[in-house]
Amino acid sequence: MKLNQLDGLMAFWKVAEHGGFTAAAADLAVSPSALSQAIRQLEARLGVRLLNRTTRSVSLTEAGEAYLARVGPALGQVIDAGDELNALQGRPSGTLRLNAxxxxxxxxxxxxxxxxxxANPHVHLELTNDEGFVDIVEKGFDAGIRFGESIHRDMVAVPIGGPVAVAVVASPEYLQxxxxxxxxxxxxxxxxxxxxxxATGAIYKWEFEVDGQLVDYDIAGNLTLSDTMFGLDAALDGVGLAYTFEQLARPHIRAKRLKRVLTAFSPTFPGFHLYYPSRHDQPSKLKALIEYVGRHRH
Structure with missing residues (x-):
């Protein structure tokens, strides 16, 4: 794919946003070599180096930082204008970046x-999974999905899905x-x-309802994870007790691969929220997701 002059500006902007050629090339659906060539041509036209390149990293030069400060907002307006035009045509489009x-x-x-x-064939959804809380504005995401209690107050939060119940489970072999x-x-x-x-290094404390109160318990064990889903796999393998969600554990409980314990003490939480920056001029792709969630949440 051959990039034109405007695409060269876009290539530079995306490399600066992603901090590297590989992710930027994937975002623009071009090869890294084509991306690099487009930026070299842009640098040649401008007569200045915009990027410092090494085998391991890419960083902006002082001139690159100054140039990005000028062209970045303009390119953002170009993209927003395209989104608005598509919206007028009833066609949300563009890359929608979610973090969850x-x-x-x-x-x-x-x-x-x-x-x-x-329902939105012109929208490209790019999903990044991250177990810690992420500043979606700083990292360039359009929206995120987290528990409502962990969302910053300056964000708009929309419920997605209903309440979620906790389940503490273990394999029959472990309970023997x-x-x-x-x-x-x-x-x-x-x-x-x-x-x-x-993000913080803190160990999650298991929460239980005891005598009408939500009580935190410091727990001990010989396996510590930073992946919320792998805990269930470890329980299936007989490692120990896992603190998970009933909806995830239910198929394994029905198949008798797991047994549930402490059911009477296990709490139910309000659930997850789709959250996004509080601003009036939402791009059409994000509006489409917000409206779809509103129609299908239960």
Whole structure:
């Protein structure tokens, strides 16, 4: 694919946004070599180097930073104008970038994907899974999906999916070795599969409803993960107790691959939210997702 002069500007903008050629090339659906050539031609026309390139990294030169500050907003307006034109034609389009934890993708986003993409064939959805909380504005995402309690107050949050119930589960083999806990206090005698937040390094405390109150429990175990979905796999392998969501565990419970414990103490949380920056001029692709979620949430 041959990039023209405007595409050279777009290539530079995308490399600066992604911090590298590979991701930028994928975003623009061109080869990294074509992207590099377009930027070299742009640099030749301008008579200045915009990027410092090494075998491992790409960074902006001082001139590149100054140039990006001038052309970045203009290119953004060009893209927004195209989105608005498509919207007038009733056709949301462009790349919609979402950030979500794997568990929220599995529980609430995956059931909506096929229908949304069929209804909006000109939208390209790019999903990034990240277990920690992400500043979607700083990282260039259009929206994110997280628990409502973890969303910053300056964001607009729309419920996606209903309340989610916690389930503590273990394999039958594990419960043959260690008697099932009857109260959260019994967890001190169990191997609990722990989750560590990548952003803060904190270990998640298991929450239970005890005597009408939500109580946090520091748990111990010989396996600590930073992947919310792998805890269920570890429980299936007999490692220990996993603190997960009932919806994820239900098929394994029905198949008798897992047993649920502490059911009477397991809480239900309000659930996940689609969140996005609070601004009036939403691009058509994001408006389409917001409206679709509004029609299909349950």
């Amino acid at each position: 934890a794997r568990v929220s993708t599995a529980l609430v986003l995956r059931p909506l994907l096929d229908g949304f993409l069929r 070795r260690v008697p099932a806990p009857r109260h959260p206090d019994d967890l001190v005698r169990h191997n609990c599969i722990r989750f560590r937040f990548a």
